[in-house]
Amino acid sequence: MAVAKGRVLNQIRQLRIQAGLTQQDFANLVGATRQTILAIEAEKYAPSLELAFRMARALSVPFETLFQFEEEEPWPQD
Amino acid sequence: MTLTEKKAGISLFIALAIFAYLAGNMIDGWSIPDQEARHIWRTWLFVLGLGTAGEVVVNAWANSQREQGALEDERDAQIVAKADHYGLYVGFIAINVLIWQVLLQSTYPVPALWTLNVQHLPTLFFVLMAILFLCHGVKQVMVLVLSRIS
Numbered sequence: 001m002a003v004a005k006g007r008v009l010n011q012i013r014q015l016r017i018q019a020g021l022t023q024q025d026f027a028n029l030v031g032a033t034r035q036t037i038l039a040i041e042a043e044k045y046a047p048s049l050e051l052a053f054r055m056a057r058a059l060s061v062p063f064e065t066l067f068q069f070e071e072e073e074p075w076p077q078d
Numbered sequence: 079m080t081l082t083e084k085k086a087g088i089s090l091f092i093a094l095a096i097f098a099y100l101a102g103n104m105i106d107g108w109s110i111p112d113q114e115a116r117h118i119w120r121t122w123l124f125v126l127g128l129g130t131a132g133e134v135v136v137n138a139w140a141n142s143q144r145e146q147g148a149l150e151d152e153r154d155a156q157i158v159a160k161a162d163h164y165g166l167y168v169g170f171i172a173i174n175v176l177i178w179q180v181l182l183q184s185t186y187p188v189p190a191l192w193t194l195n196v197q198h199l200p201t202l203f204f205v206l207m208a209i210l211f212l213c214h215g216v217k218q219v220m221v222l223v224l225s226r227i228s
Contacts, residue, residue: 027149033080035225036153044228048152 006071013041015059015066030054082154085140086221092132097211100125104204113200125207157224165217172209
């Protein structure tokens with residue numbers, strides 16, 4: 001059975017701004033570069049599980065609040 | 079600009095400077111003249127020494143930047159790994175083009191004008207060194223490009 005492809009969405013930008021953090025502050029908190037935070041917020045880069053958990057902890061939110069997995073519609077099969 | 083990008087930029091600049099030295103020592107106008115073995119040995123050792131010294135300087139500078147708080151994270155490691163692959167692909171293709179030239183010249187002993195004269199040792203030396211620089215250059219350029227687009 002083919003598994004439908006999907007993409008990882010995130011709410012980092014909104015939650016970071018709510019927490020009053022700049023990208024650089026947040027990067028320092030989680031041990032990443034500002035460019036990495038920028039790429040993750042733009043959903044160009046999917047972080048490792050370790051970094052993803054660090055981000056959730058830094059923002060004091062559950063992992064599922066920060067990241068969502070959106071499954072794409074599978075191709076119709078004959 | 080991340081430390082990885084700065085390192086790639088400096089390394090690329092050093093490689094271009096060393097390649098300019100190599101080309102200056104080997105090329106005369108648009109051709110590679112006959113050269114004494116001693117000259118080729120000296121050029122190779124000097125290029126090797128300059129390259130090693132350049133990388134040592136870049137790494138020492140990067141270490142000092144890390145001590146001052148500059149960071150390289152998982153995305154940087156991923157970018158460098160991807161760039162390494164591009165460098166490797168280009169090297170693989172370039173070596174195969176060279177092999178193709180060798181095969182052509184083993185089939186047609188008089189080299190055509192548009193082929194590299196791989197029977198001429200200074201030419202073969204220069205081409206092999208150029209391939210090494212090409213791989214390194216492609217890797218550094220790809221680090222800079224991927225850092226911007228990924």
